[in-house]
Amino acid sequence: MKREDVRRVDQIAIEEYGMLGLVLMENAGRGAAERIAALCHESPRGANPVCILCGPGNNGGDGYVIARHLELLGFSVHILSLVPLDRLTGDASANASIAARAGLTIQIAKSDEDLDRWIADDETVVDCLLGTGATGAPRGLYGDAVTQANKRRGLRVAIDLPTGLDCDTGAPAEVTFRADLTVTFVAEKEGFSKPAAKPWLGTVQVVGIGVPQALLNDFKVA
Numbered sequence: 389m390k391r392e393d394v395r396r397v398d399q400i401a402i403e404e405y406g407m408l409g410l411v412l413m414e415n416a417g418r419g420a421a422e423r424i425a426a427l428c429h430e431s432p433r434g435a436n437p438v439c440i441l442c443g444p445g446n447n448g449g450d451g452y453v454i455a456r457h458l459e460l461l462g463f464s465v466h467i468l469s470l471v472p473l474d475r476l477t478g479d480a481s482a483n484a485s486i487a488a489r490a491g492l493t494i495q496i497a498k499s500d501e502d503l504d505r506w507i508a509d510d511e512t513v514v515d516c517l518l519g520t521g522a523t524g525a526p527r528g529l530y531g532d533a534v535t536q537a538n539k540r541r542g543l544r545v546a547i548d549l550p551t552g553l554d555c556d557t558g559a560p561a562e563v564t565f566r567a568d569l570t571v572t573f574v575a576e577k578e579g580f581s582k583p584a585a586k587p588w589l590g591t592v593q594v595v596g597i598g599v600p601q602a603l604l605n606d607f608k609v610a
C-alpha cells in the first residue's frame with residue numbers, strides 16, 4: 389500500500405467506522421510485541437533487555453504499547469524518548485502516560501552522548517522513531533539515534549517501517565535503520581518490494597490492527 393492510503397485506512401477506521409485511535413494503537417503495539425518476543429526467542433542474537441527508541445508521533449506511541457506488552461511477556465524493557473513526554477499528543481501521549489504510571493523505565497535522550505550511553509551494545513533495539521509521518525532523511529537527533537542503533541550488535545526491529553526508508557519509493561536515506569525484522573501495520577508498503585529497500589527491511593511481517601474487513605476490501609488489502 390502507498391503511505392497515503394495506509395494513513396487513510398487509519399483515518400477512515402476512526403472517522404467512518406467509529407473506531408478509536410487508541411484501539412488501533414493497542415492492536416498494533418500488542419501484535420508487534422508478540423512478533424518481537426518470537427524473534428528474540430528464536431534468534432541467537434535475541435537479547436533481553438529491549439531498548440525502544442520513541443519519536444514524537446504515533447510511531448513513538450506504538451513504542452509505549454510495545455514496551456507494556458513486552459514486559460508482560462517477560463522481557464525487561466527500557467524506553468528512550470527523543471522528545472520530552474509533554475511534547476507528545478493524542479494517542480501517543482496517552483500511552484506514554486500509561487507507561488510512565490506503570491513504572492516502565494523512560495529516559496529522555498537530549499544528545500548523541502545520551503544515546504551512546506543508554507543504548508547497550510547487545511540489547512534488542514526497536515525503532516519507533518518515525519513511521520508514515522516521516523518526510524525526508526531523519527533530522528538531527530533522529531539521525532544520531534539511527535546511527536547509534538546500527539552500530540550495536542543486538543537484533544534490530546523496525547516498527548511500521550525502518551526510519552530513513554521512504555515507504556513509497558523504497559529509497560533509503562543516507563542514514564537508515566538497518567532492521568533484522570520490520571513489523572508493518574495493515575499491509576506491506578509499496579516501497580518494500582523495491583530492491584533498494586531489502587537491505588534495510590530484513591524480514592517483513594504484517595500485523596493487523598483490527599480495522600473491519602469491509603475497509604480492507606475498499607483498499608484491496610489481501
Ligand SMILES: NC(=O)C1=CN([C@@H]2O[C@H](COP(=O)(O)OP(=O)(O)OC[C@H]3O[C@@H](n4cnc5c(N)ncnc54)[C@H](OP(=O)(O)O)[C@@H]3O)[C@@H](O)[C@H]2O)[C@H](O)CC1
Pocket residue numbers: 398408409410412413416443444445446447448450479517518519520521522523524525526527528530547548573597
Ligand atoms: N491511530 C493511528 O493513527 C495509528 C497510527 N499508527 C502508527 O502511527 C504512525 C504514524 O504516526 P504519525 O504521528 O502520523 O507520524 P510519525 O510517528 O511518523 O511522526 C512523524 C513526526 O515526526 C516528525 N518528523 C517527520 N519527518 C521527520 C524527519 N525526517 N526527521 C525528524 N523528525 C521528523 C514530524 O514532527 P514535527 O513536529 O517535526 O512536524 C512528524 O509529525 C504509523 O507509522 C504507525 O506506526 C499505528 O500503527 C496504528 C494507529
Ligand SMILES: [K+]
Pocket residue numbers: 447515516517518519546547548549550551
Ligand atoms: K519506525
